[in-house]
Structure formats: structure tokens, C-alpha cells
Amino acid sequence: MQAPLNSETDTTTADTSGVESRIRIVLVGTQHPGNIGSAARAMKTMGLTRLVLVDPQKFPHNEADMMAAGADDVLAAAVEVQTLAEAVADCRLVLGCTARSRRVQLRELDPRTAAASVHAEAVAGGEVALVFGRERTGLENGELQLCHAAVHIPANPDYSSLNLAAAVQVLAYEVRMALLGGAAAAPVATAMPDAAPxxxxxxxxxxxxxxxxxxxxxxxxxxxxxxxxxxxxxxxxxxxxxxxxxxxxxxxxxxxxxxxxxxxxx
The missing domain is CATH 1.10.8.590 (Helicase, Ruva Protein; domain 3)
Incomplete structure (x- = not known):
């Protein structure tokens, strides 16, 4: 399914004049279509509806439709592109969600601080992307190099495996709380006011x-x-x-x- 990345022409249930319309969830190389549907559901429960899929292995797929459980409109409006660079081309802030320490040295944010940065940049009129990697291997180093900062969910170190949709839910919840509360936490990863795309x-x-x-x-x-x-x-x-x-x-x-x-x- 193809749809334009520009939020002004995005056909989702969100108010396109609102801050939410400038926030997108990007899933890279998703292997299981059910995770795409579950991520769409997690997004919609928190008022986010812009989903971008980078080279998914199986999409569209009936398993994605079933797991969306009412978030069919999010799937229908999903943008599908071949590379992460395409997915974030017009963004001023790109945050990569990763559970591992990589060779690529990025500032590491917790979900709440990341949400404050997302809120601040979107309020300022910038396009923002929260990027999630493959289920088993996450984001590759070259993909992390496209990000301004990394987001790490501080899960139990003895059992840190977190389902893709669950990770999307955590970040989507924090973003919603930032939007509702005006992001009390100070953002640390916002772009400069006139930063280039x-x-x-x-x-x-x-x-x-x-x-x-x-x-x-x-x-x-x-x-x-x-x-x-x-x-x-x-x-x-x-x-x-x-x-x-x-x-x-x-x-x-x-x-x-x-x-x-x-x-x-x-």
C-alpha cells in the first residue's frame, strides 16, 4: 500500500492540524505480519496513526489485519518504502529504539525523555520519527547512523526481551502522556529550530x-x-x-x- 509521507495528505483518523499528525512510527524489516497489526493497534490506542513500513517481509497480510483489532484504518493508511532513509527524509528528529549497545555512539534516552523531545519538536512544527528495528536483530548500525539519538526501554536485565508491539506501546504511551501534559521533562534531543530535512x-x-x-x-x-x-x-x-x-x-x-x-x- 502506498501513501504520501507528507502529513498534510495523510488519510488517517488523527486531526491533521494537530501535533500527532507530525509524529510517525517507523517499523524496519518487520518479519511477522502479526506484529505490524499489533503495533497499529498499540498506536491507535494512544492517538498515533502514522505508520511507515520499511521493506516488511509480508505486507499486506491477513494476520496483520486480524491483530490490528479495529485499527484497520492505520494499516490502510500505512506507507511502505524500501529504505529507512526514504522513511525519514523529511524528518527533523529521528529516534531509534534499540535494546543493545552498538558501535554507533548515540545519546541514549529513556522513553519519557524521548517523548518530551518528540513533543517539543512536533509542537515546533518539525516532522518526527520513532524507529523500531527487526524482531530478532533490531536496527543495523547503518540505520542507527540515520538517527539523532537512541531510545532504550529499561527492562528487567534478567529478561529484557520485549515484543515489538509492546515496545511500540511503551513509546506511544509516553508520547501520549507528553502530549496531554505538555511534556514536563526537558527535551534533550530536539533539532535546531531551522534544521534541514x-x-x-x-x-x-x-x-x-x-x-x-x-x-x-x-x-x-x-x-x-x-x-x-x-x-x-x-x-x-x-x-x-x-x-x-x-x-x-x-x-x-x-x-x-x-x-x-x-x-x-x-
Whole structure:
């Protein structure tokens, strides 16, 4: 099922003029269709109706319909895309829900603090995504690199396995409480007021990676570590669209000079 990501054309039961319309739940690589239906039900009980599915293994599916138990409208309006980058392209705040410590170093938030950040960004007019990974393996490192911060549910360490739909329910509940109460907790992961959309930032990172290769910055070393650190640095600054265009102009000149010097392999 295809539907536009823009909240202004989203056909769900939520009031499209409300803050809820700027908050989306993103499920990445979901393996069991019943979990999609259960997540839709968890969302609807808390007033969230924007569901984005990234490369689900089985959807649409009758098991998803059955487990939705009345949240059929959420499933019908679900957006299906192939990559997480597509799912969050217009977002100013992306929070990845993960139960593990990964090589990707992100600020780690508890659900309540994350909800306060979601509320603050959505109230300011920004698009927000709460991202959940695969049932068994969660979000991959490359997917976490697309997030501004990580959210960890402090479950019992002796039995920390949490069903996907249950995790969605926990975060959806905290977001609803933040919306109802005005988010008393201070947000710590909001974007800058004029932060550029995610797609513009990713375009800059792609050009930066190409430029570093063109000028032989890595000197034969693997580029992964340097790019992770540079991503964190620029994400923290909250670049706006004008700043990104300026930086991309600098990179374009650096690439041109590399070509003149005969260094650019392209």
C-alpha cells in the first residue's frame, strides 16, 4: 500500500492540524505480519496513526489485519518504502529504539525523555520519527547512523526481551502522556529550530564521503570510523538548508581541485 509521507495528505483518523499528525512510527524489516497489526493497534490506542513500513517481509497480510483489532484504518493508511532513509527524509528528529549497545555512539534516552523531545519538536512544527528495528536483530548500525539519538526501554536485565508491539506501546504511551501534559521533562534531543530535512543532510554526507575519498583523506584506512565521527559532529550542529548548501559548495570546489590535481578517481 502506498501513501504520501507528507502529513498534510495523510488519510488517517488523527486531526491533521494537530501535533500527532507530525509524529510517525517507523517499523524496519518487520518479519511477522502479526506484529505490524499489533503495533497499529498499540498506536491507535494512544492517538498515533502514522505508520511507515520499511521493506516488511509480508505486507499486506491477513494476520496483520486480524491483530490490528479495529485499527484497520492505520494499516490502510500505512506507507511502505524500501529504505529507512526514504522513511525519514523529511524528518527533523529521528529516534531509534534499540535494546543493545552498538558501535554507533548515540545519546541514549529513556522513553519519557524521548517523548518530551518528540513533543517539543512536533509542537515546533518539525516532522518526527520513532524507529523500531527487526524482531530478532533490531536496527543495523547503518540505520542507527540515520538517527539523532537512541531510545532504550529499561527492562528487567534478567529478561529484557520485549515484543515489538509492546515496545511500540511503551513509546506511544509516553508520547501520549507528553502530549496531554505538555511534556514536563526537558527535551534533550530536539533539532535546531531551522534544521534541514534529513534528506538534505544525507545528501551532504554522501558528498562529504566522496570528497574525502577524492582528496585521499583516509590514506588507505577504512573510512567508516571517520565518517561516523563526522556524522555525529554535524548532526549535533543542527545545520540548516543554507549552511548545507554552503558546505556542499566548498566540497564541490574541493572535488574540482582534486580532479585538476589528477587525484579524483571519478
Amino acid at each position: 534529513h534528506a538534505e543532510l544525507e545528501g551532504f554526507f554522501a558528498q562529504l564521503a566522496d570528497t574525502l575519498e577524492a582528496i585521499d583523506f583516509h590514506k588507505g584506512r577504512t573510512p567508516d570510523s571517520a565518517m561516523r565521527k563526522l556524522r555525529r559532529l554535524f548532526v549535533r550542529t543542527g545545520l540548516d538548508s543554507h549552511e548545507i548548501r554552503l558546505l556542499r559548495g566548498v566540497l564541490a570546489d574541493a572535488q574540482r581541485m582534486a580532479r585538476l590535481a589528477g587525484r579524483d578517481p571519478h
